[in-house]
Amino acid sequence: MTIGSNLSLRLAAILLVGFIALQILVVAVALPSSDDARRPYNLPRPEEAAAIAAALDRAPLRERAGLVDALEGGGYSVALSPARPAPERGSGTLRDVERRYDAAMPGRQVEVDGRRGRIGRLIGPTARPARFFAPIRIVIPLHQGGVLLFTNRPSNSALGYLRRRAVMGALGGLVLLVALMVAVRQTTRPLSQLSQGVRRFAGNLDTPDLPIAGPREVRALAAAFNDMKAQIRALMGERTRVLAAIAHDLRTYLTRLRLRAEYIDDVGHRSRAIADLDEMTALLNDTLLLADRDGAPPNEPERVGVADALAAIVGAHLELAEPVTLMHVPADLAIAATPLSLRRILDNLIANAVRHGNAVTVAAHARGTTVDIVVEDDGPGVPSAALAGLGTPFHRLDPSRDRETGGAGLGLAIVRALASRDRAEVLFAQAAGTGLRVTIRYPSAGN
The missing domain is CATH 1.10.287 (Helix Hairpins)
Incomplete structure (x- = not known):
């Protein structure tokens, strides 16, 4: 069963894709974004960076860490490093941005580097969530040692808020998605009941009416x-x-x-x-x-012992000196069938086999949850192209109108009709030699 073949799965897939798209949109809107030309890549303005660096230069060394922590909390992160860090792999110097910060902080030898890969070239200097994958960093040396680092990634406190918001959004979305899937299932259930009712109606005209429920x-x-x-x-x-x-x-x-x-x-x-x-x-x-097979209500199938039933039916044909052989049938083999219908089916099949062959064999064997009853003859058989037409009313392979040869074409049609009333399947195939093999596949009655 694929998504395209099941209405519930298809609607659930549409809801899931819509939910994921909504989450992506929420993330894109919730994360920091700035189009301020004075704040490239969502970094602090050059004059703001200069004021922070000057404040750290004036502060005692032991108070620098606390001052940096107090500055955290915005859309960019601030950190101290004892030495100038090496450039990140794949990063390059951003000369145009670097000149602006150098102009605001003369004599500090400010460096601005960042990844300028495909993502960086696409989004440009505007701050966007994709910039997390191509971060930009400002390195500002301090007069009393150490360097000040600005990175255009949200601070730890901002990231914590975003994580909590994302978790709450995801949980709420999942609850909504589950509720929608349950609603879809409840909506499509009457359609499943309708299809089951149509299948039951095909085999029994007296099936109960469908419940009027749903949308x-x-x-x-x-x-x-x-x-x-x-x-x-x-x-x-x-x-x-x-x-x-x-x-x-x-x-x-x-x-x-x-x-x-x-x-x-x-x-x-x-x-x-x-x-x-x-x-x-x-x-x-x-x-x-x-x-009359569709006009009358079908009889309720009952448990029928296959060995005894076949022995009685074949015995009646042996009394007429017909060349019928019953193969060994396990004593515990049983099917769910109507006894009179079973006798009529096998009588028709055996009579048809005797008419066209010189020897007829009847066998039965279990096949998983079903039982196959096989009637096989050694007659001329049926062309492979004509097997599909067997069992059609008034369909005769022999053009003769003589019932002893061609008949009226109702024998196998009656077999198929009676078998369908017992929920059995009729299969036609070529025999091992040149004859015809007819298999009646009944539901097993178990033990």
Whole structure:
């Protein structure tokens, strides 16, 4: 799951970026800044520096440290050094600024140095927070020994205030950010419930309506979905009722035709007519079953022992002398399924496999939290390009209309429909040889 694919994460990322940008803006505004041409780089004016140096010259040596501490607290720092410090790495002499301080303090040999890298060239002499990374320093020798240092970095007391302010701002911002993220989560939760409701509705038309909660737009969307779901459910129910009425009338006529077919004198014509009527009846029953899969509420799956269920189903086909082999199935293997649906699914798959192959194998094995039931035959198989179309109603690979070969194309569609009602997945693949392998992946019922 990426930030771009999740609405909550995307909104949280936008809030986080905005919070960081706000903090940077606060820092830029809060830190000292001066556009006074007489105070280059936020340093003291030349006459101020001269007055401070003169005051230190007049003060006793033991009082100099206290006087320097008293001068601290502004946008620049003041310090004493017993000897002239070496220039910092990468620094250079600032001749134009140095001449201004020399003019205010003749005879002291003032030096002004600082880093003149890319940052320094970009921001120029104006005091900006970026100047912390390219500091400017004034070195003023004192008459009684030692040197006075001015640096355009805030004093310790100013830095302490800025740190406290930054910590309070960061903590307040984090609290605000957490509150906003919780609010975003509460806002997007109804959307997650809506997507889950849509998924449930795809498998069961009788899913409960979505709760009408959240912002006005989300409530309107949930209400529209509930209305759409009710209309679709009504349409599906009407469709099933119409098909049931048609089927009832058709069964009446088919029964009459079946009785009248018995009076056909020609044995060949009579048998073919009866076969056609039986085929029409089977096709009608398959169509009704397929149409009713969404109209009726699904049965609640129950725990089904796979070994016993497969033994009973395969045994019924063996009684008909069909070439079906049941592989070993662990006795403790169980699935969550509807027994009648499971029998109908396997009957259809085995009948389809026997129709196209000479040998059919049925197997089952556990696969993590699911159980695979596999029906495989040794028939001609299905082209790889046609596997995706299997299970589509009235889709037949054989162009024949004979149910013994091509059929009506509803057998695998019924398998897929019944499996979906049990929350199972149907997978079609080529068998190891030339046949077809159909896998029904059921949720495991555990122990």
